[in-house]
Amino acid sequence: MEFLRPASWEEALAAKAAHPAAVPLAGGTDVMVELNFDHRRPAHLIDLGRVAALSAWERDGDTVRLGASVPYTRIMTELSAELPGLARAAHTVASPQIRNRGGVGGNLGTASPAGDAHPALLASGADIEVASVRGTRRVPVDDFYTGVKRNALAPDELIRAIHLPAARGPQQFSKVGTRNAMVIAVCAFGLALHPDRRTLRTGIGSAAPTPVRAKAAEEFLTSVLDEERCWETGRAPGEAALRQFGQLASGACNPIDDVRGSAAYRRHAVGVMARRTFTWAWQALGTEQRRNGASCA
Structure with missing residues (x-):
């Protein structure tokens, strides 16, 4: 195995172009496990640790450009x-x-449906910035996941950054696991309210071959919020509408039975998390609007 250590982004792209099968190494939290258990033995590793631009983020107006290697600790703080x-x-x-x-770029690179970042990326409507010596392009997150642990990257491309709209409303995330730490999600759910557009987006993890959105559930609840004038009044939708929202979210799943949980349990849990995350987000929106002395429009 040859270990490549580019000192710049340009050198990293050149190395990937020269060795398209090379495996990028950033945080290493997924790659090193595969190497240690001999699940993967690539001919080349590309260490991206010296490419400083990957560990930086910036805000440009209403958009955050998050370097692929910005660690989760910094995202939190x-x-x-x-x-x-x-x-x-x-x-x-x-x-x-x-x-x-670990960083978001690693989750995207491995494209495991159980990656914790995916539901939030889908709910916020992120774009993935990828590059090669041929140029740079942006891939909408909805189009990025192409199969089980497969993504839209060409063999010579690397993930450079993630572009996310800065939140204009509350966002929530919920995860089911066998314990509170050091656990792969049985299933996970992300939800973001977009009051400026009077809509919402969702993201589901570990309940289908790829991370997915519950589009039918989004469309249904968006219609309810409009028809019942919830944005103007701040009133929450009725219990029947929330049950339907949860059922539609469950219907977006295509889970499997495995050692972490059954398909039936995953569908049930996603429905529960859909209702809960919306309720939490809607309550937070009301609190925020009352604090600002504004309506929910």
């Missing part, structure tokens, strides 16, 4: 206001040591 859903998800990632090393 520096971006909880701009990216509250992702910050909440970051709190649930493994242990402090892993949160100090």
